[in-house]
Amino acid sequence: MKVFVAGANGQIGRHIMKLLKDSDDYTGIAMVRSKEQAEAFSEKGMEAVLADLEGSVDELAEAMKGCDAVVFTAGSGGHTGADKTLLIDLDGAVKTVEAAELANVNRFIMVSAFQANNRENWNEKIKHYYAAKHYADKALLQSGLTYTIVRPGGLVNEPGTGKVSAGEKTERDIIPREDVAKAVVACLKEEHTHNKSFDLVSGDTPIEEALKRI
Known part of the structure; x- marks a missing residue:
């Protein structure tokens, strides 16, 4: 399975690309913005394509042509303004959804x-970020694609445990980025996650088992 990863050069994205490379079942295609980033992935034996979330839908569709699935884990980052959040986390995500439809990449x-789905639980300090995520998710929900929406808790760089709690949560908690990546890759083969949305935090249940319970 060829998996197009938007945000491959981000912290979660790099974990996802490594997991795909180490698997016999997947080929990861890293979407990057610069030749330097593409070369960095190539040096590690990973495929990369040049594309820009601020570019056109047609360009994104061309970049993902021939892939079997798309993972969107891109973000403008915490050091940019609300304008970049709208352009990347919202419009970039929506364009990626539109591109997947155009390129016939169904997954x-x-x-x-x-809790991006629940306005009452948005973080007041970064409400614009939550609004961007909320409406990007809604665009995916309203598309004809076979979707999975993973809503991780507070992201940390601690080593993953391989154990999570997945479902509709109300209490905030943390989760290592490595475990988010593992859950995303596990979703690729777990049909029970098709057309499902869920919160994901650290827990006591192995990832594969937790995904079967959502």
Whole structure:
């Protein structure tokens, strides 16, 4: 299975690309913005394509042509303004959904944010970010794609445990980025996650088992 990863050069994205490379079942295609980034992936034995989330839908569709699934884990980052959040986390995500439809890539996994679906639980300090995630997710929900929306809790760089809690959560908690990546890759083969959205935090249940319970 060829998996197009938007946001491959981000912290979760790099974990996802490594997991795909180490698997016999997948080929990861890293979507990057610069030749330097593409060369960095190539040096590690990974495929990369040049594309820009601020570019056109047609360009994104061309970049993902021939892939079997799309993972969107891109973000403008915490150091940019609300304008970049709208352009990347919202419009970039929506364009990626539109591109997947155009390129006939039916499987789409979105990395969202904890409780982005529930306005009452948005973080007041970064409400614009949650609004972007909320409406990007809604665009995916309203598409004709076979979707999975993963809404991780507070992201940390601790080593993953391989154990999570998945479902509709109300209490905020943390989760290692490595475990988010593992869950995303596990969703690729777990049909029970098709057309499902769920929060994801650290827990006591092995990832594969947790995904079967959502």
